[in-house]
Amino acid sequence: MALALGVDTGGTYTDAVLVRDEEEVVASAKSLTTREDLAIGVGNAISAVLEDAKVAPDKIALASLSTTLATNALVEGQGGRVALVYVGFRDGDLEKHGLKDALKGDPALILSGGHNHAGNEAASLDTAALLAFLDSHSGISGYAVAAQFATRNPSHELEVARIIAEHTGVPVTCSHQLSAKLNGPKRAVTAVLNARLIGMIDRLIGRAQDRLHELGITAPMMVVRGDGALMSAEQARERPIETILSGPAASIVGARWLTGVENALVSDIGGTTTDVALIRDGKPAIDPAGARVGGFRTMVEAVAMRTHGLGGDSQVHVEVQGLNGGLFLGPRRVLPVSLIAVEAPEVVHAALDEQLRATTVGEHDTRFARCVPGVSADGVGAREAMLLERIGDRVLPLSKLLQNRMENGALNRLVDRGIVQVSGVTPSDASHVLGRLAEWDGAAATKALELIARKRVGSGELLAKSPEQLAQMIIDQLTEQTSLTLLEAAFSEETDNFGVDPHELARHVLTQRGLVRHRGLLALDAALNVDVVGLGASAPSYYTAVGNRLRCNMILPEHAGVANAIGAVVGRLTLRRAGTVTVPSEGRFRVHLEDGPQDFGDADSALDMLETVLRHETEKSVREAGAEDIHVIVDRDIRTAQIEGKDVFVEALVTIEASGRPRVAAG
Structure with a gap:
């Protein structure tokens, strides 16, 4: 018998649940979230669930945490004071992808340096200007570093990070470590948000681990990522941005586990946000463009979630x-x-x-x-x-x-x-x-x-x-705004959304009249044609009326109030690494690696070498994170162009995914 402890730290409540053998909820408990020290609420919830189940702390084989802290912080515009070092870009690039808004008036340095698309140095790195910048700013809780074409050659990002760490001792986020994709300004936004969250998430995880040990729980601790998979606590501390939508993603995993639904919208109402996502063919839909939260589009792979500032504690x-x-x-x-x-x-x-x-x-x-x-x-x-x-x-x-x-x-x-x-x-x-x-x-x-x-x-x-x-x-207003949120989500997921903004469609007079079954010269009918799983402690209070408003089947499962905590312990440890092969000149195939580019004379050799490196890194990292029975999936996205009737290699993106169940501690 393996007992797993799931904990979810929400804006208002911290939930704890015990799950036996991934099959049965043994007990659940709630405690008020204590923002002044989140570990107090975590400890109170864990103590309550252990007492309820009459289970000794040393019987816990696995502990896992999901949290809405990062999501709520970005929605509410909170977080530490950060600084951005922007290498090889122009001042005007600060306006792109909402980067200036993400900085919120915090300092930024446009620094000479960066590389070109082939990974060659475009300009030398101006370290003197960097040191002057570091000496002139204080009170910074995290630095973000984004260099031009850093995914093709990260050497300037790594050097800037080294100097900052040695000079200040403050955590540094490098954009290339968060995404292997091009688009410097978007990577910079992601790095800035990661830097803003580092102190907050580090305090939460550190204090949660301390509290577990104080309670006598020595099992390994995991954290839910934004795509519903698990990561180690240490990985979450380094890349807290990947925990945005952690709580909502855990709720999707929990909803699927609780109900067995194959196709449904899941709506999770908390104290701060309402999070809506789609389960399609038994799996949560992933946002191909990157997680969007708090008005910012990031490069974080996460559940396709519509997060709205609407909850039981909304002003x-x-x-x-x-x-x-x-x-x-x-x-x-x-x-x-x-x-x-x-x-x-x-x-x-x-x-x-x-x-x-x-x-x-x-x-x-x-x-x-x-x-x-x-x-x-x-x-x-x-x-x-x-x-x-x-x-x-x-x-x-x-x-x-x-x-x-x-x-x-x-x-x-x-x-x-x-x-x-x-x-x-x-x-x-x-x-x-x-x-x-x-x-x-x-x-x-x-x-x-x-x-x-x-x-x-x-x-x-x-x-x-x-x-x-x-x-x-x-x-009634909560019912109306929740209904509009669900309608928007449904319209955005339609394969044919009629070329109209889902926000407008949800509020369109014909949609609204159809929901009340207008009968005149025209008969108008509209309804949500998919089940909705309502989650959250207050879902039973609010969501019956929402189901009636949308004329849909509203599923309110037992344990709906702790679905996030359940989802935290029934997921898999998963890690992905991606890399690129480009063609800087005819007959040269360049592999872009952490320690710099390497060239090969043919595409197959380059692809095989990249796959070998990525596979080794990914398997090693997921094993160190605590996974066993590891399964690896390899994806090669090779892009070609037709030249004189021949397919010519242009670029390839190799992605390795390694996943496994977390190892459990011996009871």
């Missing part, structure tokens, strides 16, 4: 313009008022009571702020530092924290960095008011919704007549 925004006004949710997660009231009941209730006694609703009513302990505030500006000093270690109403408009921007920057959390009204609060949830402070939620309900819309009428009516409006 409720009130639109008071127009006669009737309205609501919309997200994309930012906030602390539910009902949750922050558990942490600081006297402060929260006193402030809410004072706000309820006022004759008008204040701009910052129901909003509170708290610092996240343990998160570095290095590099913040003077105004941000002043706010941090004002908050201290308290929960503070925003009406007392913010003294002028300019401080709003400073607070937003602190939230973006993950240094401060703010509260607000959320669907979770609405569920407490309606009696669907009773885990936190329902009285605080009711007071908060009473305040928001008092806002007046364009007609002069109140937004809602009661907290209960407003709560139902919020739940």
